[in-house]
Amino acid sequence: MSEPSAQDLPPFETHRVGPVPPAFEPRDLWADDIALREGVARGGADGYRDGLQGYARLAGDELYRLGFDANRDRPRLRTHDRHGQRIDTVEFHPAYHRLMELAKAHGVAGLSWHRPGAGAHVARAALSYLHHQVEAGTSCPLTMTHAAVPVLRREPSLRDWADKAAAPHYDPRDVAASEKAGITLGMGMTEKQGGSDVRANATTATPLASGDGYALVGHKWFFSAPMSDGFLVLAQAPGGLTCLLMPRRLPDGAKNAFRLMRLKDKLGDWANASSEVEFCGALAWRVGEEGRGVATIIEMVMLTRLDCMLGAAAEVRMALAQALHHARHRVAFGRPLAAHPLMANVLADLAIESEAATALALHVAALVDAAPSDPHAAALARVATAAGKYWLCRRAPAVVNEAQECLGGAGYVEESILPRLYRQAPLNSIWEGSGNIQCLDVLRALSREPACAQALQATLARAAARHPLLEHEAARLGAGLAGGGEGVEAQARALVERLALVLQGAVLLEAGSPLAEAFLRSRLGGEHGQALGTLPVDIDFGPILARALPR
The missing domain is CATH 2.40.110.20 (Butyryl-CoA Dehydrogenase, subunit A; domain 2)
Structure with missing residues (x-):
């Protein structure tokens, strides 16, 4: 059908726009995300499924919209009141308080503690992942509140503080903690x-x-x-x-x-x-x-670093969803963007990156869940958290930027969520220890904590038995980590990157993910370029994209 001529247009209209992508929201972020549902089931958290489904629908609708308001009107510091008295108060947009209220009520900051049970940490991780996709700023106080609870519970005099931090109540009033049901x-x-x-x-x-x-x-x-x-x-x-x-x-x-x-x-x-x-x-x-200050906060840091992993996975997931939603509806050169082979390669590569990030983050949450009664899980979580935090947070900015490019200029303006995701993406790599700190922490754990080294060796051996590429990488890693001295420290980033990729590949294989082979060939087999969108040509992109986001 040809474009209408100027004479066909109503008065004062200069042009007509063809098919444009519909609004992204409302969406059901649970129904949309197969990798999330499978990770929750593997982690034994299906008992929390109803709550996760409810929060996912809320996140894809009200929370998604609130996030724009909370970020548009930034917090303001008021050091003094009108009488000159020191008050040191920060004022927030009402959307911020509503986000915090809903998050606390649904357990983003405390489900692990006020509803303990098998899979509780996995369920709480899934809630954090859902929340972070649509508003990352509030994830900071939610994460810190969650992570502080087990530390405070060890002090009998601070037990009330721990219980109120875990409670599903939010009270923004600037009053003593004793007057609140939740803090x-x-x-x-x-x-x-x-x-x-x-x-x-x-x-x-x-x-x-x-x-x-x-x-x-x-x-x-x-x-x-x-x-x-x-x-x-x-x-x-x-x-x-x-x-x-x-x-x-x-x-x-x-x-x-x-x-x-x-x-x-x-x-x-x-x-x-x-x-x-x-x-x-x-x-x-x-x-x-x-x-013993550093030793005291170690458990907190483990939990906050897990949330850095979850945050990176969430940013990658939302960026993928935005890019795929747009590309399916945007028509260019006579067909939808997603139907162009090169764009399909980019989108499929984003989907592989997203599923691998989500799978590893939820796997680490399952290790944390098992850690109190399973020394192997505790030791592996110690290493996997630092390695995963390094790699997932390192990848997020590049993935979000690639998703922006799928939208072109529309991905660079504030009406889209992508500029906010792109500004947010570097934070998790810096917060709770930068990349170098994470990599050195892996080396420190392996050299000073025999249980960590043994748990990793067992994990690499199990991975090696699953696939030739994992076998090859496990052997390379073992040789690299055995070197010792400054040479190993100088190569720490390269070693931890490969470790994270091996862990991701092993988790995908163990989960039976249909994306596992493509991940291994592209990330470990050398069949991938430096940029995203360079998957081998014989990989079928269609099933990958269908799995990534329902139409």
């Missing part, structure tokens, strides 16, 4: 002079004469989610670097002695506030033993 928690670890080297922290924690806590004096260069009810911080106590819980409000409701200096002007993560803070004798309570 949120933030963190303050990084100082100007230290960065990842937290042992260089200079903030001091002086025991109070009353014996009821410590007085903090110092600063934090990154102080996340500053309107949280409490914050886990690291400071130098008489016995060395120590973990402490600092309440925002004192038990009597008075403001604690800290000052928010400014909010960070960040690349992304706009819905959430990150701040710089100074402590002026702020009250804090010890968590764990003095001098």
Whole structure:
């Protein structure tokens, strides 16, 4: 059918637009995602299926729309009230509070703790993955709140804080934690002079004469989610670097002695506030033993790094869904974009990347779930979390950018979610330890913790028996890791990249994924270029795309 001439158009209309892609939302993010459903089932979390289905529908509709509002109107810092009194308050758009309310109510921050059972960590991971797809900024306080619970539960005097953090209630009021049914928690670890080297922290924690806590004096260069009810911080106590819980409000409701200096002007993560803070004798309570601050937060870091993996997988998943949705409806050169062979190659490659990321993240969540009663799972989780965090977070920016290119200019403007995903994608590679820290942590675990080395050896042996490409890579990895010394450290990124790819390939094979062979050939078999969209020509893209997103 030919284009209408100018004479055929109604008055004052200069052109007509042909078929355009419909709105992405509302979508059922559970029904859309076969890899998610299969990962939840493998992780033994089908008992939580109804709740996951409900939250997935909510995420693909109301939460998706709320995310745009929460990011459009960024948080504002008010240091003083109209009378000149210091208040140190951050104001958020109402959409932020609604996102937090729904997330807390559905267990994104606490399902593992207030509804424990087989598969609870996998179910909670799935909730986090769903939430992060549509609004990543709120994932920061939700993740920290979730991760702090097991640490706080070890201190009898802080048990109430742990229970309220786990509770499915959100209360944004700036009042004492004792007045709330549910609370949120933030963190303050990084100082100007230290960065990842937290042992260089200079903030001091002086025991109070009353014996009821410590007085903090110092600063934090990154102080996340500053309107949280409490914050886990690291400071130098008489016995060395120590973990402490600092309440925002004192038990009597008075403001604690800290000052928010400014909010960070960040690349992304706009819905959430990150701040710089100074402590002026702020009250804090010890968590764990003095001098054992790093050891105390290790369990927290394991959980927050898992959420970094989940966040990266979520960003990749949403980017893929946006690109495939657009390409199926956008017509160019006489047929849908998705029908062009080169575009189909790009989309299929994105789909493989997404499923491999989701499968590995949920597999690590299943290891965390099994860890309390399974030493092998605990040891493997220690290594796989660091390796997966490094690789998945490293891949996310490139994958999101490739998805933007599928939409062309439409993927670069703020009416699309893709610019927000692209700004967000680098964060998880930096937060909770940059890439170098993750890779060195893998080497440290393997050299200093025999159980970790044994668990990895067993995993590589099992993988090697499944496929010739995995056998070849497992042998290369074993030789590389056995070298020792500075040579291994210099090659840590290359080794951990290959380790992550082997773990992804093994998980896909074990899961029976129809994408496993394409993943192994392209990622481990050398049948892939440097860019996405370079899959071998004999791979059938049709079934891969049909699996990735229902029409």
